[in-house]
Amino acid sequence: MNHTPRTRTVVSCTMLVVALGAGGTACSGGGNPLTDKPYDATDQISFNGPKGAGKKADPDKPLEVTAEDDDGRITDVTAIDATGRFVTGELSADGTRWHSTSPLAADAHYTVRVSTEDEDGAPGRKVLAFDTSKPTTKKRLTVEFGPKSGQYGVGQPITAKLNKPVKDKAQRAVVERALRVDSVPAVQGTWYWVDDKELHYRPKDYWPAHATVQVRSDLDGVKVGDRLWGTKTKPLKLTIGDRVIAVTDAASHSMTFYKNDEEIKQIPVTTGKPGFDTRNGVKVVLGKEYFVRMRSATVGISEGSADSYDLPVYYATRVTWSGEYVHAAPWSVGSQGYANVSHGCTGMSTGNAEWFFDHVEEGDVVRVVNSQGDTMETFGNGFGDWNLDWKKWRQGSALVSGTPDGPRPEDAARLRPQSV
Incomplete structure (x- = not known):
């Protein structure tokens, strides 16, 4: 007996819940399940205040995406803000729920792309957009990178000095994850917490001769700890000379x-x-x-x-x-x-x-x-940073200490050839 396959796609004719804290409902208003055109999802996001046009999401709340259909599942979620910062997250084994595992930035615009699949394997796609509110506190964490932009030798470490101490390991991980070092050619390297207010970054080996190194902070608007939020930081660019x-x-x-x-x-x-x-x-x-x-x-x-x-x-x-x-x-x-x-x-x-x-x-x-x-x-x-062997250097990181040697999964792409 021949059966005509059903082509129900989760986002097109089933319920998709996108929530910050408590859940609201988001259903497709169009007939094309593969549309990639963002729409204003304000009414589909719950807030700590009144709902409605112009309202913004609380960045203190985790982002959740839920498929409420027994015959479909979520296959992938990508959340990114307007500056290019990705939100890390976890998808449940049954594909019914995705939730963020890294904090959202305050006063930011986010685009969330949700890929789905129905019981017959037909794909779907939905794009949601929302803004987050500004932080309610004026307590800010600033970062100053060193040395000054210019040309340096292959042994030059990068420094990051904070205006406030960060002692908690989880909070240090938030800071460290946001301090980005990209080089061409790419290198394996990591930050080391010298103390509560200073970090140093160095590669596993010396910098490659004639490399270009760019350093930036993605902490702007990110909650680090209780009433402590990151702010903008001047980026840094180094060129490396001969070895x-x-x-x-x-x-x-x-x-x-x-x-x-x-x-x-x-x-x-x-x-x-x-x-x-x-x-x-x-x-x-x-x-x-x-x-x-x-x-x-x-x-x-x-x-x-x-x-x-x-x-x-x-x-x-x-x-x-x-x-x-x-x-x-x-x-x-x-x-x-x-x-x-x-x-x-x-x-x-x-x-x-x-x-x-x-x-x-x-x-x-x-x-x-x-x-x-x-x-x-x-x-x-x-x-004297180079007098610590690589194993001990990694132990000074809030992100890679205790993990196998090698780049973190979220940094793997940065180790591929790229241009600066």
């Missing part, structure tokens, strides 16, 4: 300068003497100063002691905030390449220091090995 890595071997008293993985120059140096040993590990160039007056009193050495000094120093490349530099040290040329006699800095001849000064930029990597000194601090004295 410059200088490796100082304190045991052999030499620095090897690499550019794009090619050895360019070997420089005789002197590093910290016993008691003033240079820090081991990876440091990042913080800045360059043609002239610095270096005085021992600024690092706790008493004036008049055997180790006191007051020297004019040229071609000084800073690698820590506490005063460690790579610089010209004409007074120790006889020891360079043979002995470590400095108070912690890396000294070289004036000619070599000028060459180094001219060939590095902020964000380039300076690595010290085989020193008797401690390892460079991870945070607080410059950028």
